[in-house]
Amino acid sequence: MTDCSFFDQSLLKKYNTSGPRYTSYPTALEFNSEFTNEKFTSALSQSNNPNLSLYVHIPFCHSLCYYCGCNKIVTRQKHKADTYLDYLSQEITNRAKICSNKTIRQLHFGGGTPSYLSAKQLSRIVNLLKSKYNFSNDIEMSIEIDPREIELDLLDHLYSLGFNRVSIGVQDTNTKVQHAINRPQSFAFIQKLIKRAKKLGFDSVNIDLIYGLPHQTQETFKQTLVDAKTLDADRISLFSYAHLPSRFAAQRKIKDEWLPSADNKFILMKQAIVTLSSLGYELIGMDHFAKPNDELAIAQKNGVLHRNFQGYTTLKNCNLLGFGVSAISSVDNTFSQNNKVLKDYYQHIEQDNHAVVKGLTLAADDLIRQYVISELMCNLFVDKQQVSKLFDIQFDQYFAEELSSLDTFEKDNLLINRVENIQISPSARLLVRNICMSFDIYLNQHINQQRFSRVI
Numbered sequence: 001m002t003d004c005s006f007f008d009q010s011l012l013k014k015y016n017t018s019g020p021r022y023t024s025y026p027t028a029l030e031f032n033s034e035f036t037n038e039k040f041t042s043a044l045s046q047s048n049n050p051n052l053s054l055y056v057h058i059p060f061c062h063s064l065c066y067y068c069g070c071n072k073i074v075t076r077q078k079h080k081a082d083t084y085l086d087y088l089s090q091e092i093t094n095r096a097k098i099c100s101n102k103t104i105r106q107l108h109f110g111g112g113t114p115s116y117l118s119a120k121q122l123s124r125i126v127n128l129l130k131s132k133y134n135f136s137n138d139i140e141m142s143i144e145i146d147p148r149e150i151e152l153d154l155l156d157h158l159y160s161l162g163f164n165r166v167s168i169g170v171q172d173t174n175t176k177v178q179h180a181i182n183r184p185q186s187f188a189f190i191q192k193l194i195k196r197a198k199k200l201g202f203d204s205v206n207i208d209l210i211y212g213l214p215h216q217t218q219e220t221f222k223q224t225l226v227d228a229k230t231l232d233a234d235r236i237s238l239f240s241y242a243h244l245p246s247r248f249a250a251q252r253k254i255k256d257e258w259l260p261s262a263d264n265k266f267i268l269m270k271q272a273i274v275t276l277s278s279l280g281y282e283l284i285g286m287d288h289f290a291k292p293n294d295e296l297a298i299a300q301k302n303g304v305l306h307r308n309f310q311g312y313t314t315l316k317n318c319n320l321l322g323f324g325v326s327a328i329s330s331v332d333n334t335f336s337q338n339n340k341v342l343k344d345y346y347q348h349i350e351q352d353n354h355a356v357v358k359g360l361t362l363a364a365d366d367l368i369r370q371y372v373i374s375e376l377m378c379n380l381f382v383d384k385q386q387v388s389k390l391f392d393i394q395f396d397q398y399f400a401e402e403l404s405s406l407d408t409f410e411k412d413n414l415l416i417n418r419v420e421n422i423q424i425s426p427s428a429r430l431l432v433r434n435i436c437m438s439f440d441i442y443l444n445q446h447i448n449q450q451r452f453s454r455v456i
């Protein structure tokens, strides 16, 4: 990718507002407690979709990274994980009863820190899942790894359990930056981990990088990018650090004056995108990179990229079943979410064998907007005629107000609104969220936009 026309700083400044990342539409803010477990089980048991993706949330972490905005529990008391796995097992076993006719196409362990679990604990959960659900032969099994406090041979164990994708949190390799975010880690060990993963035969290795962290400068970040090059990962996720100390207590440990200014943060982002592109990576969506022969890059070229709670994916039409504290499920036209507080999750599982506390049944209008937003986020394009046909509407009439709000983007050459389709320009690549916000009917209800991170 050589076209970096999306770096018009004045436009990026103009549109750098807060907005959802649209891993779902409607966003989780719309979930409500009127949605019950009965609605969830009825959706799952009546669904004609045979494909399921499973998500397992492991909330524990060894220590607190100060930039973190995740739902996690920091503890060094390893036995707590055994208790958690008891409840998780109960939930997994109970749900299996209505999944006998489903095929599991994807399994993802996220957190918190899934690699907080010992080899024995990981075996316990994976073997339980395998015994209760029908895993497809070509299942994608992925796990997030914190490269601290693990042994190299954990990878051998994960591979023997069937994991074929790993994602490693690198973030930044500079020691001053690492110290400020309370995440010192050995780059040499990360190198060994990735070498080992490749030797074992993992299909894909992903690394995470973050820009906008305290003490990051062009110089330090240049070295992080040089280091990232040597890792030769298949995919790279590039996240923007969102400093929201009023929402995330841990971030109060990061002093405002340590952070790069908005202009410098923009330079760091540009530096990362230009460097990773020059290394041969393709930009996927707004913030992911993949080698040109990676299936994500191919799906993007073919206009068949999809998006779920874990980010971009090639898997279409997979219902999602989430296990564990705070986990989200998405089944046909429903979303549901488990209790977010650990002790309440335990109590709920103990009493009811499930922990669904809220969710949403999508109305016809939600489904139309969900489709449009997903097409724009993934493929930078929406075929109006196709939407009209699929949902039995007249696109231009149905979205008359939304289309008029696109005028400002059109004037800035960020999109073309044709009779047949809407095409987002390459120059708006980093502003797709803003354009999607025009189709989000709930956004105006959230006056406190600080609930979302800034676009850049």
Ligand code: SF4
Binding pocket: 060, 061, 063, 064, 065, 068, 069, 070, 072, 111, 112, 113, 146
């Ligand atoms: S960034 Fe990851 S490892 Fe660090 S505290 Fe948050 S969830 Fe845990």
